[in-house]
Amino acid sequence: MSRHALISGASIAGPALAHQLNARGWRTTVVERAPRLRDEGQNIDVRGAGREVLRRMDLEDAALAAGTGEVGLRFVDDDGGAVAEFPAGEGDTAGGTAEMEILRGELSRLVYERTQDATDYRFGEQIAALTDHGDGVTARLAGGEEIDADLVVVAEGTRSRTRELVLPDAEVTELGLQVAYLTIPRTDDDDRWWRWHSAPGSRSTSLRPDNRGTTRAMLAFLSDVRGLGELDRDAQITVLRRTYADVGWQAPRVLAALEDASLYFDAVAQIRLPRWSTGRVAVLGDAAWATGPFGTGTTLALVGAYILAGELGEGDVTTALARYEERMRPFAAQAQDVKPAALRAMNPRSGAGLAVQRKVLGLAGSLSSVFGGLVEKLAGPPAEGIELPDYHSAA
Numbered sequence: 001m002s003r004h005a006l007i008s009g010a011s012i013a014g015p016a017l018a019h020q021l022n023a024r025g026w027r028t029t030v031v032e033r034a035p036r037l038r039d040e041g042q043n044i045d046v047r048g049a050g051r052e053v054l055r056r057m058d059l060e061d062a063a064l065a066a067g068t069g070e071v072g073l074r075f076v077d078d079d080g081g082a083v084a085e086f087p088a089g090e091g092d093t094a095g096g097t098a099e100m101e102i103l104r105g106e107l108s109r110l111v112y113e114r115t116q117d118a119t120d121y122r123f124g125e126q127i128a129a130l131t132d133h134g135d136g137v138t139a140r141l142a143g144g145e146e147i148d149a150d151l152v153v154v155a156e157g158t159r160s161r162t163r164e165l166v167l168p169d170a171e172v173t174e175l176g177l178q179v180a181y182l183t184i185p186r187t188d189d190d191d192r193w194w195r196w197h198s199a200p201g202s203r204s205t206s207l208r209p210d211n212r213g214t215t216r217a218m219l220a221f222l223s224d225v226r227g228l229g230e231l232d233r234d235a236q237i238t239v240l241r242r243t244y245a246d247v248g249w250q251a252p253r254v255l256a257a258l259e260d261a262s263l264y265f266d267a268v269a270q271i272r273l274p275r276w277s278t279g280r281v282a283v284l285g286d287a288a289w290a291t292g293p294f295g296t297g298t299t300l301a302l303v304g305a306y307i308l309a310g311e312l313g314e315g316d317v318t319t320a321l322a323r324y325e326e327r328m329r330p331f332a333a334q335a336q337d338v339k340p341a342a343l344r345a346m347n348p349r350s351g352a353g354l355a356v357q358r359k360v361l362g363l364a365g366s367l368s369s370v371f372g373g374l375v376e377k378l379a380g381p382p383a384e385g386i387e388l389p390d391y392h393s394a395a
């Protein structure tokens, strides 16, 4: 009889693991707390090893075809004039915009659609309790149903609750960066550039094109206040309105759209765990090693799913979980090496600091490779920082 994996979380890591386990003859069930596949979020870029995983999953062309068409990153002043421009890199070069630039929700949908015939998806459900019997795990869902599995994988993102049931000693480090992602109506002025405006007080507003006829906005600011991501939607809107009340450029437009926009607001945090599994329950993706800003999360989630599925295809669950952690840990640790000074440099506090930032960006604009190198430094490891093992069984 085929082995059965119960996976919690249907964003990137969960469906990617289901895809690769299905290919190895496993039966897969995915529970997702949201009532449907979530569409929120902005462009994420997939580079290096992450892109190679998509290639091995036969999803690379589909992901490129579903790209946002973003042509590069442009820093703008209060009037929208260009301070510096960094055109999209060809291939995998580091920089603001990668060649594979796709909405998080689109990539999630692509993997979901490739798996939905083979995987049993349960939306609006979550795990309430887990009992590990040694040779299997029984999960009780919040709705009361019990599911038996050979393995349970928690891929619920940074704020995972199921992780607390099994690996309660997660260290959560909020980096002081608060980010709100919104989808707002597109206007005639919106072009194919990712436009980024910084204001004193460590606040930025950015607008990015999507392939859905809308515009993706991001309000990001540094604040020492903890727990903003856990506020309810109305309270979050109040915080954003207050924080951006005196910011110019397109901030008033974004604030005006807040009420009707789909909004995803969170404090950027890193997760560190002394181990990534206990018995037959493992964590994967942001739930295991959230890295923080700069978009390395998706590449790591894809690579982690590839390695976990590959190891499970090679041997028994216990050995596979140990080898998965052994292979992934150095890569994740490298990605977590985010310099707080870099965060501050990207988000200057004073008007003088902002003027310096604009001068430096202006200079770097004529030396794109310098900027690429800087982003790479800020983002942690190069996406090539791990060599993908070749597993005997199919991806």
Ligand SMILES: Cc1cc2nc3c(=O)[nH]c(=O)nc-3n(C[C@H](O)[C@H](O)[C@H](O)COP(=O)(O)OP(=O)(O)OC[C@H]3O[C@@H](n4cnc5c(N)ncnc54)[C@H](O)[C@@H]3O)c2cc1C
Residues within 6 Å of the ligand: 008, 009, 010, 011, 012, 013, 014, 031, 032, 033, 034, 038, 039, 040, 041, 042, 043, 044, 104, 125, 126, 127, 155, 156, 157, 158, 159, 160, 161, 162, 181, 264, 284, 285, 286, 287, 294, 295, 296, 297, 298, 301
């Ligand atoms: C809505 C959303 C928007 C995002 N937008 C961006 C973005 O714009 N830019 C960026 O760089 N990164 C964004 N991210 C984070 C990015 O997706 C991850 O860093 C990366 O892709 C790794 O993904 P993951 O699958 O490990 O975790 P996540 O993408 O965080 O997904 C976790 C999934 O688990 C579900 N879940 C949570 N708790 C439970 C539970 N108890 N039971 C069942 N399901 C649960 C969530 O609803 C979600 O679907 C976003 C994540 C989400 C969920």
